Amino acid sequence: xxxxxxxxxxxxxxxxxxxxxxxxxxxxxxxxxxxxxxxxxxxxxxxxxxxxxxxxxxxxxxxxxxxxxxxxxxxxxxxxxxxxxxxxxxxxxxxxxxxxxxxxxxxxxxxxxxxxxxxxxxxxxxxxxxxxxxxxxxxxxxxxxxxxxxxxxxxxxxxxxxxxxxxxxxxxxxxxxxxxxxxxxxxxxxxxxxxxxxxxxxxxxxxxxxxxxxxxxxxxxxxxxxxxxxxxxxxxxxxxxxxxxxxxxxxxxxxxxxxxxxxxxxxxxxxxxxxxxxxxxxxxxxxxxxxxxxxxxxxxxxxxxxxxxxxxxxxxxxxxxxxxxxxxxxxxxxxxxxxxxxxxxxxxxxxxxxxxxxxxxxxxxxxxxxxxxxxxxxxxxxxxxxxxxxxxxxxxxxxxxxxxxxxxxxxxxxxxxxxxxxxxxxxxxxxxxxxxxxxxxxxxxxxxxxxxxxxxxxxxxxxxxxxxxxxxxxxxxxxxxxxxxxxxxxxxxxxxxxxxxxxxxxxxxxxxxxxxxxxxxxxxxxxxxxxxxxxxxxxxxxxxxxxxxxxxxxxxxxxxxxxxxxxxxxxxxxxxxxxxxxxxxxxxxxxxxx
Numbered sequence: 381x382x383x384x385x386x387x388x389x390x391x392x393x394x395x396x397x398x399x400x401x402x403x404x405x406x407x408x409x410x411x412x413x414x415x416x417x418x419x420x421x422x423x424x425x426x427x428x429x430x431x432x433x434x435x436x437x438x439x440x441x442x443x444x445x446x447x448x449x450x451x452x453x454x455x456x457x458x459x460x461x462x463x464x465x466x467x468x469x470x471x472x473x474x475x476x477x478x479x480x481x482x483x484x485x486x487x488x489x490x491x492x493x494x495x496x497x498x499x500x501x502x503x504x505x506x507x508x509x510x511x512x513x514x515x516x517x518x519x520x521x522x523x524x525x526x527x528x529x530x531x532x533x534x535x536x537x538x539x540x541x542x543x544x545x546x547x548x549x550x551x552x553x554x555x556x557x558x559x560x561x562x563x564x565x566x567x568x569x570x571x572x573x574x575x576x577x578x579x580x581x582x583x584x585x586x587x588x589x590x591x592x593x594x595x596x597x598x599x600x601x602x603x604x605x606x607x608x609x610x611x612x613x614x615x616x617x618x619x620x621x622x623x624x625x626x627x628x629x630x631x632x633x634x635x636x637x638x639x640x641x642x643x644x645x646x647x648x649x650x651x652x653x654x655x656x657x658x659x660x661x662x663x664x665x666x667x668x669x670x671x672x673x674x675x676x677x678x679x680x681x682x683x684x685x686x687x688x689x690x691x692x693x694x695x696x697x698x699x700x701x702x703x704x705x706x707x708x709x710x711x712x713x714x715x716x717x718x719x720x721x722x723x724x725x726x727x728x729x730x731x732x733x734x735x736x737x738x739x740x741x742x743x744x745x746x747x748x749x750x751x752x753x754x755x756x757x758x759x760x761x762x763x764x765x766x767x768x769x770x771x772x773x774x775x776x777x778x779x780x781x782x783x784x785x786x787x788x789x790x791x792x793x794x795x796x797x798x799x800x801x802x803x804x805x806x807x808x809x810x811x812x813x814x815x816x817x818x819x820x821x822x823x824x825x826x827x828x829x830x831x832x833x834x835x836x837x838x839x840x841x842x843x844x845x846x847x848x849x850x851x852x853x854x855x856x857x858x859x860x861x862x863x864x865x866x867x868x869x870x871x872x873x874x875x876x877x878x879x880x881x882x883x884x885x886x887x888x889x890x891x892x893x894x895x896x897x898x899x900x901x902x903x904x905x906x907x908x909x910x911x912x913x914x915x916x917x918x919x920x921x922x923x924x925x926x927x928x929x930x931x932x933x934x935x936x937x938x939x940x941x942x943x944x945x946x947x948x949x950x951x952x953x954x955x956x957x958x959x960x961x962x963x964x965x966x967x968x969x970x971x972x973x974x
Contacts, residue, residue, distance in 0.1 A: 383427045383461035389526040390425060391439055399491035399517055401483055403476075403505065404435040409495040410574045410597075411653050413858055414589045414741065417531040421496070421523040428457045430755060431742065434476060435463070438483060445476055448844025449754040452891060469867075477504055486513035494518030494657030499649065502656025518656055536586035538594045538613045540621065541854065545781060546582050547685025550625045553580050553678070558602055560674035566648035569673075570639070570662075571598040573653045575855040576675035581607070581627070583618060584854055590741045592779055592854050597635040597658075601644070604628060608635040636661055650676075652871060672861075672871045679855065680862050681879040686853050687903065690783035690881060691921050694901060696736075697778050697785040698923040698951070699958045700729035704774075705791060705925065706966050712766045712793050719745040719758035722766065723776060730778045740777030740784040741857045747772050751790070751895030754845055754887070768794030771804070771894050771930070775885075783853050787922055788885055788899030792930040803888040803896045804930040809835040810886035811898045811926075812943040814847065814864065814918070818907060821914035824873050825864040825882070832864060832886045841888060848883040851901060862904075876916060880904040884918075898926060923951040925970040933974050945973045 381389065394402055404426075408419035414431055422428070426435045426444050430453055433446040445466040446454045454465050467473045474482070484490060490509045494502060497518070506516045524530060543549060557580065561569050571577050574593040578584055585594030597608040604626045611629050614622075622629065630638070639661045646667040649659060653673055662668060682690065704726045711717060717725075723745035730736045746756045747766050751773035756762075766772055775788035790804060814832035825848065830837075832847045850862030861874040862882045876882075885899035900922040907915040925948060936944070948971035956964050 383425070383458075383463065386425055386526065387437065387442055387462060390437055390522060393522040393525050394437070394439060394491065397491065397517065397520055397522065398489055399520075399522070400439060400488040400514075401480065401490050402437045402522060403490065403492040403497065404437065404523065405492075405496055405501075406431065406433050407496045408588075408595075409655055410572050410595070411498055411655065412574055412588055412591070412593070413856055414591055416534050416588055416595075418533050419496070421493075421527070424527055425523060426458055426463050427461055428454050428463075429757065430454060436476060436479065443479065451844075452753045453756060477508060480505065480508045481512070484509055484512040484514045488512070488514040489517050490514065491517040491520060491522065492656075493521040493523070494660065495521075495655050497656045498652055499654045499656050499659040500651040502659070503651075518660065533610075534587040534595065535610065536613065537615065538583045538585040538618060539615075540618050541582050541584050541781075543582070544685070545689055546853075547683040550580065550582055550621065553582075554600065554605065554625065556678060557600060557674055561600070561602070561648055564648050564669050564671050566646045566669045566671075567602065567644040568642065568647040569600040570647060570649050570654055570658065571600065571673065571675070572655055572658060573650075573673065573675075575679070575852055575859070576653075576673050577607075579675055579679040579853075579855060581622070585613065590739055591856055592737060595632060597632070599635075599638075606630055606638075608632050608638075642666060676860055677874065679852065680850050680859060680874075681877050682853065682881060683879065686783065687879060687881075690851075690853060691903075693778070693780040693783035693785055694921045695923065695954060695958075696733040696780055696782070697730065697787060698955050700726065700733055700778075701787055701789065701924040702955050702959070702967055703729045703963065705789065705927070705970070706963065708766070708772065709791060709793070709929075712772075713768055717766045718763045719747055719750070719766070720760075720763045722772070722774070723758070726774065726776060727778075733780070735781045737779040737781065737854070740779045740786060744773065744775035744788075746774075746895065748894060749892050752889045752891045752893060753895070754889060754897075766793060770796060771800055771896060773895055773897060775897060775899065777857055779854055781854075784851060784855070784857060785922075786851060786857055786883055786899065786901065787924060788897045789924055789927065790896045790898060790930065791927050796930065798932075800894055800896070801930055801932045802935065803890070803894070804927070805932045805935045806835050806839070806841070807886050807888055807896045807898050808926055808931065808944070809936070809940055811884055811900065812940055812947070814884045814886070815900055815902055815920055815947075816918070816943050818915055818917045819876075821906075821916050822875055823916070824875055825862065826866060826868060826873055828876075829864045829866045832884065833866070836886070836888070843887045843889065845887070847886055848902070851881040851883065876904050878904055878906050878916075881921070920947060920950065923954040925951055925967070928970055928972070928974065931974070936974075941974055948973070
């Protein structure tokens with residue numbers, strides 16, 4: 381079926397179930413950013429393939445909410461489907477809740493699969509419906525009814541991540557979590573987020589696209605833990621480790637009935653993470669303590685073992701990127717290289733480094749005008765050959781056993797127009813300005829974001845995405861609460877702390893022409909303590925040249941020149957020991973002082 385036919389079938393199901401508006405988020409049952417094939421309901425119903433967005437289907441219209449990363453992509457993919465795009469955070473466009481407020485009338489029903497909607501969103505929908513004399517229906521998966529060839533849930537096995545990689549035992553992690561439960565006055569703690577569960581249990585898997593996670597739920601009590609998972613995924617080593625820590629295994633879907641019979645007095649839940657169905661099944665007699673999952677901050681602040689491992693992963697990926705940069709700049713005009721074949725070649729270089737598991741997110745390999753789409757994904761239908769005269773943007777990541785990486789570079793292919801060089805140089809200034817930050821302890825990413833945007837804002841230019849995000853250790857590539865952005869978000873605008881790893885990725889995007897983005901990973905470090913207070917600093921852990929072929933040197937102040945030269949000196953020192961003589965000579969050229 382095409383999208384128009386799917387919408388007809390969905391509306392028929394809506395009428396059968398007395399549902400007037402049906403909400404389809406981009407989510408699995410665990411609020412994951414990327415989801416397995418089984419959970420791609422929003423893509424199925426709208427045709428939009430991006431990693432974020434929410435569809436709202438009424439009986440007379442269909443709308444799709446997307447953020448600034450996807451405006452261009454979504455507009456193209458939903459053209460002619462009858463789905464209308466709503467630009468999030470843009471003037472003139474209502475939020476989903478504002479739209480529902482207007483749409484829902486007396487006696488109307490908002491429907492959604494409560495397993496795919498967060499507690500907070502579900503409550504908001506219920507309040508909107510009841511205020512307007514309506515109701516919600518959260519126990520019907522209408523998409524499943526019409527999706528005849530829906531893929532099955534993943535059956536991939538889990539694996540244990542050894543303590544030489546994690547730096548902390550399950551016992552220690554559970555002890556820390558229980559201390560936070562005590563502080564909150566909670567006897568139980570329900571976890572539905574896969575990265576929090578996998579971090580706690582030191583396991584990884586292959587159930588989520590790109591992220592090595594395992595479909596599961598968990599209930600942590602003071603003396604035991606209950607894990608809801610397909611037991612066939614667990615080997616004897618994992619089971620023995622779980623038994624040692626009094627972790628009891630239950631069938632994956634039993635969580636929904638089991639929470640109905642909970643007998644504790646209080647339970648801690650994260651309203652932004654727990655899904656609405658589980659929340660609604662908790663007995664009313666149990667006190668619900670709404671707190672952010674403590675695992676979120678714990679895993680964001682990497683321990684010394686994790687930091688050293690992630691630095692090793694970055695060196696591996698930096699070496700792979702140097703070889704990739706050399707190959708692409710020397711061969712784009714000698715052989716047929718396309719967006720997709722270039723991305724595949726980069727992964728070949730990564731595999732040569734050893735310990736490579738898989739890409740850490742969907743690769744962005746974009747040439748020319750495609751690079752203006754922040755989260756463009758090349759496909760057989762859109763794949764194009766790389767040629768000279770413009771830029772090529774590669775935003776990709778790797779999952780090594782030592783950790784995850786996320787690196788973006790924009791390369792000049794031959795001689796490029798002056799405007800592209802100007803934009804490249806501005807983005808370079810943004811990247812270097814933030815990457816060199818020294819700041820007072822207690823600052824958040826909101827405080828520092830201006831360091832990245834000032835060169836652009838001074839020229840009345842901006843980019844429509846955050847400047848940086850936290851990095852998970854073989855978990856989610858976008859990991860809260862560490863970030864750089866100028867907008868405040870509750871529970872996601874924390875003080876920057878030692879051990880956080882955050883990306884630095886400003887950009888400029890010109891629709892129909894080109895895009896430039898440069899991304900390094902930064903480690904938050906403690907710095908000097910003196911009479912003025914405690915200082916923090918950021919340390920580069922990504923070591924890939926900034927393409928000097930694209931730099932307008934006369935735009936750079938002496939300070940920026942020094943920052944770039946110092947960075948390139950470190951790139952050569954860190955990467956050259958892993959290169960052969962020819963590669964070293966090439967790297968010398970692209971890390972030369974300017």
